[in-house]
Amino acid sequence: xxxxxxxxxxxxxxxxxxxxxxxxxxxxxxxxxxxxxxxxxxxxxxxxxxxxxxxxxxxxxxxxxxxxxxxxxxxxxxxxxxxxxxxxxxxxxxxxxxxxxxxxxxxxxxxxxxxxxxxxxxxxxxxxxxxxxxxxxxxxxxxxxxxxxxxxxxxxxxxxxxxxxxxxxxxxxxxxxxxxxxxxxxxxxxxxxxxxxxxxxxxxxxxxxxxxxxxxxxxxxxxxxxxxxxxxxxxxxxxxxxxxxxxxxxxxxxxxxxxxxxxxxxxxxxxxxxxxxxxxxxxxxxxxxxxxxxxxxxxxxxxxxxxxxxxxxxxxxxxxxxxxxxxxxxxxxxxxxxxxxxxxxxxxxxxxxxxxxxxxxxxxxxxxxxxxxxxxxxxxxxxxxxxxxxxxxxxxxxxxxxxxxxxxxxxxxxxxxxxxxxxxxxxxxxxxxxxxxxxxxxxxxxxxxxxxxxxxxxxxxxxxxxxxxxx
Amino acid sequence: xxxxxxxxxxxxxxxxxxxxxxxxxxxxxxxxxxxxxxxxxxxxxxxxxxxxxxxxxxxxxxxxxxxxxxxxxxxxxxxxxxxxxxxxxxxxxxxxxxxxxxxxxxxxxxxxxxxxxxxxxxxxxxxxxxxxxxxxxxxxxxxxxxxxxxxxxxxxxxxxxxxxxxxxxxxxxxxxxxxxxxxxxxxxxxxxxxxxxxxxxxxxxxxxxxxxxxxxxxxxxxxxxxxxxxxxxxxxxxxxxxxxxxxxxxxxxxxxxxxxxxxxxxxxxxxxxxxxxxxxxxxxxxxxxxxxxxxxxxxxxxxxxxxxxxxxxxxxxxxxxxxxxxxxxxxxxx
Numbered sequence: 001x002x003x004x005x006x007x008x009x010x011x012x013x014x015x016x017x018x019x020x021x022x023x024x025x026x027x028x029x030x031x032x033x034x035x036x037x038x039x040x041x042x043x044x045x046x047x048x049x050x051x052x053x054x055x056x057x058x059x060x061x062x063x064x065x066x067x068x069x070x071x072x073x074x075x076x077x078x079x080x081x082x083x084x085x086x087x088x089x090x091x092x093x094x095x096x097x098x099x100x101x102x103x104x105x106x107x108x109x110x111x112x113x114x115x116x117x118x119x120x121x122x123x124x125x126x127x128x129x130x131x132x133x134x135x136x137x138x139x140x141x142x143x144x145x146x147x148x149x150x151x152x153x154x155x156x157x158x159x160x161x162x163x164x165x166x167x168x169x170x171x172x173x174x175x176x177x178x179x180x181x182x183x184x185x186x187x188x189x190x191x192x193x194x195x196x197x198x199x200x201x202x203x204x205x206x207x208x209x210x211x212x213x214x215x216x217x218x219x220x221x222x223x224x225x226x227x228x229x230x231x232x233x234x235x236x237x238x239x240x241x242x243x244x245x246x247x248x249x250x251x252x253x254x255x256x257x258x259x260x261x262x263x264x265x266x267x268x269x270x271x272x273x274x275x276x277x278x279x280x281x282x283x284x285x286x287x288x289x290x291x292x293x294x295x296x297x298x299x300x301x302x303x304x305x306x307x308x309x310x311x312x313x314x315x316x317x318x319x320x321x322x323x324x325x326x327x328x329x330x331x332x333x334x335x336x337x338x339x340x341x342x343x344x345x346x347x348x349x350x351x352x353x354x355x356x357x358x359x360x361x362x363x364x365x366x367x368x369x370x371x372x373x374x375x376x377x378x379x380x381x382x383x384x385x386x387x388x389x390x391x392x393x394x395x396x397x398x399x400x401x402x403x404x405x406x407x408x409x410x411x412x413x414x415x416x417x418x419x420x421x422x423x424x425x426x427x428x429x430x431x432x433x434x435x436x437x438x439x440x441x442x443x444x445x446x447x448x449x450x451x452x453x454x455x456x457x458x459x460x461x462x463x464x465x466x467x468x469x470x471x
Numbered sequence: 472x473x474x475x476x477x478x479x480x481x482x483x484x485x486x487x488x489x490x491x492x493x494x495x496x497x498x499x500x501x502x503x504x505x506x507x508x509x510x511x512x513x514x515x516x517x518x519x520x521x522x523x524x525x526x527x528x529x530x531x532x533x534x535x536x537x538x539x540x541x542x543x544x545x546x547x548x549x550x551x552x553x554x555x556x557x558x559x560x561x562x563x564x565x566x567x568x569x570x571x572x573x574x575x576x577x578x579x580x581x582x583x584x585x586x587x588x589x590x591x592x593x594x595x596x597x598x599x600x601x602x603x604x605x606x607x608x609x610x611x612x613x614x615x616x617x618x619x620x621x622x623x624x625x626x627x628x629x630x631x632x633x634x635x636x637x638x639x640x641x642x643x644x645x646x647x648x649x650x651x652x653x654x655x656x657x658x659x660x661x662x663x664x665x666x667x668x669x670x671x672x673x674x675x676x677x678x679x680x681x682x683x684x685x686x687x688x689x690x691x692x693x694x695x696x697x698x699x700x701x702x703x704x705x706x707x708x709x710x711x712x713x714x715x716x717x718x719x720x721x722x723x724x725x726x727x728x729x730x731x732x733x734x735x736x737x738x739x740x741x742x743x744x745x746x747x748x749x750x751x752x753x754x755x756x757x758x759x760x761x762x763x764x765x766x767x768x769x770x771x772x773x774x775x776x777x778x779x780x781x782x783x784x785x786x787x788x789x790x791x792x793x794x795x796x797x798x799x800x801x802x803x804x805x
Contacts, residue, residue: 006641007634042630190492209655262486409662437488442495449499454506460524460653 001042003196003251004204011039012255016184019259025181029151032159032259039160040124047122050087055157057083058132062139062146073140080136084129091121096326124164126323130290132157135171137294144172152178159263161255165248167266167286174263182260194437194449195254201452202247204459210417211240214410215382222388226402230395232411234375235418237382242271242421245284265432271374271422272429274356274366276340279374291320310345314338329380329389336377367426507647514646514669523642523674524650525574527621528635533569533678534622535632539590542568542804545578546598547611549737552672552680553788554596555797562801568596570678573618577603579717580615582732586721592728594804597718599734599760600786601751602699605706605714643676681790684783692784693742700746700786711756715763722766733804734761734768738777738796743785769803776802 001008015035019028041048061080065073089097098114105112135156138144147153156174218225218233225233249266256263266286273279280288296316302309314335321334347355355366376396383389394400406414428436437445523529537543542565544550551572560567571581578597585591603611625631642648650656651670660666673681684692706714722732736757739747751757753770761768771777776799780792788796 001630001634005630005634006637007630010633010637042628042633044627045629186493187487187489190490190496191488193492193496194488205654210658257486409659412662413658432485434486434488437490442490445490446495446499446502449495450502450506453499453503455654457503457507458510458647458652458654458657460650460655 001039003248003255004200007042011035011042016189016258020184026151028181029155029178033151033155036155036158036160036163040158040163043123043164044120047120050091050122050125051128051158054084054087054129054132055154058136058157059150059153062136065136065139066146077136077140080133084133088125088129091119091125093322093326094119127166127168128157128163130168130287131170134168134290134294138171147171147175149178159256159261161259161261162252162263165245165252166284167249167252167264168290169263169286174261177261184258184260188260189258191434191437192254192256192258194445195250195257195433197254197449197452197456198433199247199250199252199254200456202243202250204247205452205455206417207240207243207247209459210413211236211243214406214414215240217407217410218405219382219384219388219392221405222383222392224403225392225395225405226400227395227398228411229402229405230392231375232406232414234379234382234392234396236414238271238371238375238378239414239417239421241378241381242267269425269428271371272367272425273370273374274363275344275370276337276373277344279370280337280341287320287323291316295319310342313341317341324381329383329386332386332389333377333380336380340373340377364426368422371422510652511645511647514649514652517669519646519649519669520673521643521646522649522670522672523639523676523678524648525674525678525680527618528625528631529639529674529678530571530573530618531622531625532632532635532639533571537569537571537585537588537591537593538566539592541566541591541593543585543593543595544568544570544572544598545581545585545595546572546735547576547578547600547603548572548574548680549600549786550596550598550735551678552682552790553598553737553793553796554800555679555794556677557679558794558797559801559804562798563804567677572598572678573615575603575611576615576618577606577609577611578615579604579714579721580612580619583717583721584619586724589728591725592730593725594731594733595722595725596804597732597734599736599757601705601736601747601756602703604760605711605751605756607704607706607710610703639676679793681793682787684789687784689783696785697742697746700743700750705750706756708755708759711759712763715760718760718766719764722764732766734764734766735800736768736770736772738771738780738782738788739786740780740782741785743782769800774799774803 001011015031018031023031037048037051040051058080061076065076068076102112102114135144135153139146147156152175153171155178156169156171159169159174162169214236215233218229218236222230246267253263253265264286266284268282268285270279270282273282296312299312299315300308301312304312317334317338318331319334321330321332321337324330324333355362357363376393379392379396380389383392391400395402440448542556542559542563544554544556544559549572551570551574554568554570556568556570572578573581578599582595582597585595606612625635646652649670652667656667669686671683671687673683675681718734725732757768757770769777771780777796780788780796782788
């Protein structure tokens, strides 16, 4: 069920109405659990079984870990890792592995023809498997005790506002909120509703209506695009993916707020990042912090010397890339970000922090440079294949001739949205949306809400799914 | 045991913005509703009614309406604007017919899809528009296959099924949900010198396409339709034989269950008719299909009551003509 669908609004209204009834907190949590499973089943009912499997396995494993020590404890962790990564591997990477195995054998002269792999990728599987894994790993490390209520844990895994596209919530953040009854207040409903409106506006108007058609056109005509077209198409995609994913996260936070829950921010105005470590502290924060805590640091982080740090960074970013999709181009995207991080470390070692603390102009120049390199990496993320990505990259670097492929009038919109986006991110880089909203005069809030509702009511019904649903 | 930081709880206050939200929302809703009501009223005053956007979802909903003994219309925009499903049902003392036509889509994959449905034993009217049906490059078959793929996904998703019905209900009630007046079109008037225009087509809830050409430049429209007819490569004799064989096999499966399949060539007039007869000679295409498939067939030119219609743009009937055409066509289904 998409947040930008009519059926979701009927679902949410029903959920909020029942949630407001004067019933015990335990029943309210049960209601949220039922609605969360209905939300997931609305996409494809049989896949609810996977969600339930992941929940039951991790719940049981964590419970048993409490009394286990040594090898038994490690074996239990292995069960959790095998089930969750096994599900992810089978549904998400099975086809990719089979295809590459076939290519490898073909390279060795063996003609192997596997049966066609037509497995549907369960929506949100990358998110909820990481979420439940973090719980068992926390319990294994002793950072957290096994939670006593199965209902709370099942709700943590399936909580519908963030179930299918994050933010990836940690058990230690969510479960304590289940202890005390969440009361729905007018302020929570109001601010949550405002966030939901803003998120939908970002997704439906800015991402789908304005930016997606330009990106689709340029990436669809990659072999013809010249320097300017390639850049404009990539700028359009960089805005599209931000508004799409940040829009989803804003909706998720807004809906959770309406229900009285707090879930972490996922974006902190990332296109104002100065450098790539800063970028990853601002972009998809819940994933980057997950990778840091459960992959980079266990690999040794930066504690085992310079060379090992670089290797750890590269592994983390490559796997982070692969998390986004089963294709080599996602690996290249992750690899590029790994290289950027390694390069940034070299710059800092050679010149210190001058680009970060050197007056006003240098940080702005560094932010623009960061943004340009992030855009170059987006090409591999969005392109249909390596050929298109290579052609667009070469065009963007001025190494390939090409033509103007944009439709009339669209270039101005891309430039206006990009300039607006970068300006807002820069001005907001040390602030939060809440601070801005508190400063805004009431009439501005009213007009902003009305304008967004009017735009949404008049938006064409394209019904594009959120980009991150496919991950 | 380490203790992790406690949850960033809403009770902390930094995640919430305190404001008189109920009042702010009420005023904002009043402003938004006033603007939207004015927009809706403006277009209604210009005689524009609501219309379905007629995307894949509404086709899927219509497909779900098909009962075992339904009358089903498959084909292109021609049959979608020529046969009124409700009126056709009335004339035949049956439930309303189901409109499964698809703009620029070949009817053959849809017929084959119905043939695979073991429960279906109704009547299928197949609109054989030569440009679409006898297309060598199979572009129109791909369009139909894509919609069948979308239908399969739609069938697995209860959420999509409910949503499609809600969207259709809203679209058939509000003019402001018409794609022709969407925000994207409004923005296009800023970037391109193209004012918003009163649309000539309106798609009803049952997917019947009501056309009104009175505000169109018909000379331009006719030459476009004639050019469309001339585009692409017509099927070869071998292709025609293969298409006829597929049609025969699909129809046979439906007929074995007690159903009926009727081929129809709907009116085409003026320069479009000349182009169609030149590019797709009746003997080589229509006649071959009818003979090789062995199916019942109705060619508009063979029946005075069907051939007396003038298509304003050469290939489509206007809404009032379509009603008279439907009544005349119904006699061939009795």
